[in-house]
Amino acid sequence: MVLDKEHDIEPDKRITMILSVKEHLHMLADEISLYFPNLPDTPCALARSPFTVKVEDVPETAQEEFIEFINSNAVRTDFSTMPVTKFWIQCLQS
Structure with a gap:
């Protein structure tokens, strides 16, 4: 689903989408940590x-x-x- 404008997203769906993206990014970070446990910050x-x-x-x-x-x-x-x-x-x- 491609959206042309930010305001085209319903507020409830926008919150859900933001939370979903955040969760996905946290999962990616956790997975990267599994592969590279000693990766310094x-x-x-x-x-x-x-x-x-x-x-x-x-x-x-x-x-x-x-x-x-x-x-x-x-x-x-x-x-x-x-x-x-x-x-x-x-x-x-x-």
């Missing part, structure tokens, strides 16, 4: 919130650069004032 956390990641959770080869990165006031300011995607694009370009 660090790469995702590093992208979403780099200042909450512990240095020891970063690969040893990148720790020195990571320490410089998280201790930079300019980086902290940019991260707090930009959308995450724009921030990382800027980091890649510099």
Whole structure:
């Protein structure tokens, strides 16, 4: 069933659909965990919130650069004032 517009969905059906999608995504996440039980959350956390990641959770080869990165006031300011995607694009370009 393809819907052209969000408002074409009846409210009750919309809630049911949202819950169904959420449940499906949780099941997929659980299944991925079965195949990759030791998959760390660090790469995702590093992208979403780099200042909450512990240095020891970063690969040893990148720790020195990571320490410089998280201790930079300019980086902290940019991260707090930009959308995450724009921030990382800027980091890649510099």
